[in-house]
Amino acid sequence: MEKLLRLLEGYVIVELEGLGLEGFVSAAAVRGVKFMDTVRISYSTIVSKIPAFSYFKLKSMNSRVKIRVIKFGGFPGALIYARQRWALSLLLIVGIFSIFVCSHLCLGVDITGLSSISEFDVYSVLKENGWTPVRFKGSIDLDEVALELRRTFPTLPYAHAQFDGVNLSVTVDEGTPVPDIDDETPGSVIAAKSGVVTQVICREGSAVVEKGDIVSAGDELIAGSYTKDETQFNVAAKGEVMADVTYSASVTRDYIDYELSPTGRTSDSVRFELFGNTLLEIGGDEFELSEVTDSKDIILGKGTVFPLHIIKNTLSEGVKTPTDKNLRAAVSAAEEEAYKKAMRSVPDDAEVKDFSCVSEHGGGKVTVTLTLVASEQIGKK
Numbered sequence: 001m002e003k004l005l006r007l008l009e010g011y012v013i014v015e016l017e018g019l020g021l022e023g024f025v026s027a028a029a030v031r032g033v034k035f036m037d038t039v040r041i042s043y044s045t046i047v048s049k050i051p052a053f054s055y056f057k058l059k060s061m062n063s064r065v066k067i068r069v070i071k072f073g074g075f076p077g078a079l080i081y082a083r084q085r086w087a088l089s090l091l092l093i094v095g096i097f098s099i100f101v102c103s104h105l106c107l108g109v110d111i112t113g114l115s116s117i118s119e120f121d122v123y124s125v126l127k128e129n130g131w132t133p134v135r136f137k138g139s140i141d142l143d144e145v146a147l148e149l150r151r152t153f154p155t156l157p158y159a160h161a162q163f164d165g166v167n168l169s170v171t172v173d174e175g176t177p178v179p180d181i182d183d184e185t186p187g188s189v190i191a192a193k194s195g196v197v198t199q200v201i202c203r204e205g206s207a208v209v210e211k212g213d214i215v216s217a218g219d220e221l222i223a224g225s226y227t228k229d230e231t232q233f234n235v236a237a238k239g240e241v242m243a244d245v246t247y248s249a250s251v252t253r254d255y256i257d258y259e260l261s262p263t264g265r266t267s268d269s270v271r272f273e274l275f276g277n278t279l280l281e282i283g284g285d286e287f288e289l290s291e292v293t294d295s296k297d298i299i300l301g302k303g304t305v306f307p308l309h310i311i312k313n314t315l316s317e318g319v320k321t322p323t324d325k326n327l328r329a330a331v332s333a334a335e336e337e338a339y340k341k342a343m344r345s346v347p348d349d350a351e352v353k354d355f356s357c358v359s360e361h362g363g364g365k366v367t368v369t370l371t372l373v374a375s376e377q378i379g380k381k
Contacts (some may be wrong), residue, residue: 011049011051011052012050012051012052012054012055012069013047013048013050013069013071014047014048014050014055014067014068014069015041015045015047015066015067015070016045016046016047016048016058016065016066016067017045018044018063018064018065018066020063020064021044021046021065024061024063024065025046027063028057028058028061031057031061033050033051033054033058034051035048035049035050036049037049047070055067104136105133105134105135105136105137106136106137106140106163106166106168107133107134107166107167108166108168109123109126109167109170110164110167110168110169110170111123111170111172112169112170112171112172113173113174114172114174115174116174117153117156117172117174121153121344122153122170125148125344128340129144129148131145133168134276134277136277139277142161142162145159145170146159146160146161149172152341152344155174156172156173156174158173159171159172159173185236186225186235187236187237187381188220188221188223189205189220189221189222189224189237189239189241189379189380189381190218190219190220190221190380191215191216191217191218191219191220191243191378191380192217192378192379193217193243193245193376193378194214194215194216194217194246195214195243195246195376196244197209197210197211197213197214197215197242197243198211198242198243198244199211199240200221200222200239200242201240201241202222202238202239203238203239204222204235204238205222205223205224205226205238205239206222206225206237207221207222207223207239208221208223209221209241215243215378221239221241221379222237222238222239222241222379223237224236224237236381237381239379240377240379241378242375242376243376243378244353244374244375245373245374245376245378246371246372247342247345247346247371247372247373248342248371248372249339249341249342249369249370249372250338250368251334251335251337251338251341251370252334252365252366252367252368253334253337253368254364254365255326255327255329255330255364255366256364257323257326257327257363258320258321258322258323259320259321259323259325260289260291260316260320261318261319261320261321262316262317262318263316263317263318263319264316266316266317267284267287267290267315267317268283268284268312269282269284269312269315270282270283270310270312270313271284272308272310272311273310273311274307274309284315287315289319290315290317290318291315291316291318292313292314293316294313294314295311295312295313296311296312297309297310297311298310298311327361327366330361330366331361331366331368334359334366334367335357335359335368338357338369338370339370342372346372346374346376347376350375351374351375352372352373353373353374353375354372354373355370355373356370356371357369357370357371358371
């Protein structure tokens with residue numbers, strides 16, 4: 001592990017040449033540059049070993065002293081060497097990362113087949129579940145993407161997800177749209193949704209239901225006919241039927257049902273990250289349970305398109321102590337998520353009258369089921 005850490009820190013052996021060399025070295029030392037194994041070649045020339053990232057401090061100093069890299073070691077040292085041979089290094093880096101990006105990363109989302117559902121709503125579902133760029137393809141379950149879209153949009157009969165190059169391609173089919181019916185065409189008003197009727201306003205035709213009736217989607221609410229003087233007339237039924245409609249949503253979240261009590265044993269680990277995704281992790285597997293007590297982040301290629309993070313963590317071993325301290329936060333977060341999930345199915349002009357939550361927990365998981373009642377107009381031609 002120590003060898004690995006030294007490799008990550010890196011070093012550069014530099015040759016410094018010029019008048020005023022002593023003053024330059026003194027000024028660099030004040031800035032935190034550590035000179036090691038220094039050898040004087042001549043009155044105006046020395047060779048010294050310095051930490052890799054101290055090289056940039058030397059380069060930023062305004063001086064006539066010439067700085068030449070003789071040798072390098074470790075990852076940061078290799079980066080400095082590459083900067084001096086930028087054309088070849090750039091070509092190599094672009095080639096390697098192009099192959100990596102095309103084969104492992106999802107960089108975009110294409111959504112096709114929408115008509116009444118907005119692209120923003122579909123993208124919001126993908127983003128809420130962590131399926132939007134930039135993500136590793138392996139972290140996206142394509143079957144779960146399609147299933148969650150059908151769960152969120154009950155009127156969606158078909159959804160499919162696949163990778164197309166670097167893009168996540170989502171294809172949906174909202175089915176054959178129902179043709180518009182002229183307001184004056186004879187016909188009944190039926191229930192678009194199931195619910196409990198709270199108000200019936202019949203403007204044309206005959207009311208079939210009244211306040212308090214329980215109706216199902218497709219039931220007749222206002223008949224498109226009425227009888228006068230023993231004669232039946234067919235008309236275009238008109239009116240509004242208000243009802244309390246129930247919506248529900250369930251969310252399951254993980255939570256830690258214990259605290260770690262330290263044993264005093266520690267270990268080091270090194271993790272390589274790109275775009276927040278772990279490429280490789282070395283060490284840190286000596287303990288069954290542990291927590292990070294110290295962390296150091298080294299960024300290679302900072303400010304570039306592909307910043308590589310090398311994170312060195314110190315882990316402290318712990319033993320489990322049962323606690324419910326994290327349960328309340330998990331329940332609260334799950335309730336909020338379930339409310340948002342249920343509200344996606346509620347029309348904008350509906351009024352939420354009440355909602356309630358039931359939670360179950362165990363084994364480090366909590367499931368919240370939210371039931372919401374909204375008052376809305378359910379009649380349609």
